[in-house]
Amino acid sequence: MQFTAQQISSILNGTVEGDASAAVERLAKIEEATEGSLSFLANPKYEPYLYTTGATIVIVNNDQVLSAPVDATLIRVENAYSAITVLLNMYNTIKLNKSGVEQPSFVHPTATVGEDAYIGAFAYIGPNVKIGNNCKIYPGVYIADGVTLGNDVTLFSGVKVYFDCVLGNRVIVHSGTIIGADGFGFAPQADGSYQKISQIGNVIIEDDVEVGSNTTIDRATMGSTIIRKGVKLDNLIQIAHNVEIGENTVIAAQTGVSGSTKIGENVILGGQVGVVGHISIAKGTQVQAQSGISKNIKEENSKLAGSPAFAYSSNMRSNVAYQRLPELERKVQELEKLIKEIKSLT
Amino acid sequence: MQFTAQQISSILNGTVEGDASAAVERLAKIEEATEGSLSFLANPKYEPYLYTTGATIVIVNNDQVLSAPVDATLIRVENAYSAITVLLNMYNTIKLNKSGVEQPSFVHPTATVGEDAYIGAFAYIGPNVKIGNNCKIYPGVYIADGVTLGNDVTLFSGVKVYFDCVLGNRVIVHSGTIIGADGFGFAPQADGSYQKISQIGNVIIEDDVEVGSNTTIDRATMGSTIIRKGVKLDNLIQIAHNVEIGENTVIAAQTGVSGSTKIGENVILGGQVGVVGHISIAKGTQVQAQSGISKNIKEENSKLAGSPAFAYSSNMRSNVAYQRLPELERKVQELEKLIKEIKSLT
């Protein structure tokens, strides 16, 4: 697909400077762009590349002053960074603009599917499933009995949703993520074995949530595991049964949240963080990667680090001291010797 | 599906107190229950809710004394907690009561499938596979050549089992789990590259094992990776080649066990634990979340924590001292200064 400077400029309400018929077919960073590429200059640090870039078209701010001749056609806009975000989204929308029902796919006769759906080959839509409008169900997705999806939901290839789970509008789930598998609940028996506790709750994912790939979100024992509006989860995250994640909370890859824990709104958890079960984390809490949260965090907007975690800035100081710990031991030994000497004198 | 108080009571050998024809269609916690819900009171702490609950039916202990009027119909039983477990299991059995062969599915002519199987659409059962009775093979499961499954095995949607692996009776594996992929074995070459070492062993999973979602259990280089009877593995766990996990051992999410390590019976590993390769862990060992086990654990029933791990209680003390480490450094500096002063005096 090719676009001319003229076409792009009119999408962005911009002004063309140079050859309005110059055409591009891909986006590239200004320092790597080659002929046929569209690029942009938002960060002044990159200005030198403007004069050497191989890009055919470059989007710049209206107030960009040129200190040398430029080969590329320029499109001037109010804000080059916002403009490129608009274009990225357009590009992505076109790329992912799937529609229709591919065969073979499996749609149970009791399932209802809204308008303009894409249902990929080998997708499975079980009994009593309800799917809203404009949903994209990629190949190999599995949606079990009684699941409800809102409008504009995208489930990428291989997502599995167990029975009775509920996903809101505009939810995006990436490949390999499992929603609603059994929580990890077993009752120890006298003979050392474990008896399974049936997990009959579900998972509720509210509007505008995005979940990365190969993440697991377990169904509640009873009631619901809840992912609130606007939450963003990265890849390979573990969310245990009966957890609740507050609105607009962001969690990086490989983090795990244990059962029944409640995480507040606008929390940020770094990657590989572990959170124990049955605690609450106050809203606005920020936790550094690889930390371990082992107790309630009651103060809002705390910054924490370490395993077990404590205040971020104190943790940084302890980390530095840790590298000198053997030296500290030696010093103390010396002091002991010195004091012994002194005592023998006095 | 609706059930009356009379029906539920006869399942539980209970006594109805109130309207025996009152009907429910879901289970709920007593504090959250609304009309049409069945609830239970097992923990005396929750008794106040008995008088305010919206539940239509509540299961209580035979000896429950009422200190105020109750709207709900009561079912009195010997033990309300056990009764609810029985009902949860019944509910789950009904929910997961799939049977028959959905199309399209792929069953190789040389495969044998026992009685009363459920084979979901897009499931793949390869050459020479042997499947016992009452197995549930959900949509999109892949079972490669020569795999053997016992009776009453459930493989949820998207489980993949590589060739020649063996699963016992009543094994449950959740979605996205991979059994029998190649162990991570490569021989370093003189030029810095690596030569793959073929992994020709298999994975053996004994009876009554449950495995969570998106867990990976690698096949042995030679011989078998073995998961013994009654083991419970959570989500996103890594079990490397030639590992052996002892009977009734429980491992929480995101833990990894490196190659050839042997873990004893009734061990409990918390989440995000790492275990190095080629070691043994004695039976009954308990390891705290995020710990790292780097050497043999010979003493049975040890409690360990930290990375590298040592005795749990010592680790707790070191963790506390860690937060005061910068302060300790300052104190030692002061002592050094004081001693210098004293020495100059003596």
Place this chain on the structure above:
Amino acid sequence: MQFTAQQISSILNGTVEGDASAAVERLAKIEEATEGSLSFLANPKYEPYLYTTGATIVIVNNDQVLSAPVDATLIRVENAYSAITVLLNMYNTIKLNKSGVEQPSFVHPTATVGEDAYIGAFAYIGPNVKIGNNCKIYPGVYIADGVTLGNDVTLFSGVKVYFDCVLGNRVIVHSGTIIGADGFGFAPQADGSYQKISQIGNVIIEDDVEVGSNTTIDRATMGSTIIRKGVKLDNLIQIAHNVEIGENTVIAAQTGVSGSTKIGENVILGGQVGVVGHISIAKGTQVQAQSGISKNIKEENSKLAGSPAFAYSSNMRSNVAYQRLPELERKVQELEKLIKEIKSLT
């Protein structure tokens, strides 16, 4: 499949000692082997088993001296260890020697597939996909629009490759691994919510890379996430957007590399390591399991450990001192007391 000592010997250019018609049908460790097994003796430590093994055939070095009678047929070769590697590879090649196109599978009319392909049932090959010769696409694999695969690529069951990604020759990817899902990019908004930043780059995987199961490699925001030639990635690894992993680097299970980080050649990362974003790691760096790399590693061939990581040997010393930290605190308290006493005397 049975092989005689004569057949195996001629594959390995060896010499048979004993019954040349003795036949085997599996490989086993010398200490565990039973009748019908082929085994080998490479490590002198295991020599005693040579005289007691149940193996039918044992491969030994040419210079192996026998100190007692041996029941098994021997095959003498230059190097028993290399010989067994050759046989393992042969065995594996035979085991995995799939070919043909199984039905139902989905191959878009605009896709091109090279010679001698295996395409499993329920595999999905999208529009404009280009697949080289001798590729094995297992059941349930999903290959999205415009993906390119080289020759001799193996994608095991359930691998998902998003649009426009490129895989080189002889790449092996194990089940459940997701290549090219969206990077984790969101712009914070004034109201606390997040706006998705479209991820329009791709993933490039060069020749001879092997990727384990349930690993996730995200597509670049713009440009490419790059896995260089000969890289070996284990299971459940997270590779974020715009990361570059240098040639012949090896990464163990459950490690995560954050966005835009560049890892050099011949690096070794242990399991459960975390690497922050936007840093560079020099070639030859070795990082111990569970470490956290939080800044650039500029010195080549560094050995690092800890979270945050520092020099491996220093870290070992600090770890040891950590176990004595409460004791150190007590000593310092005592010293403070003693000095107070001394000061009161002087």
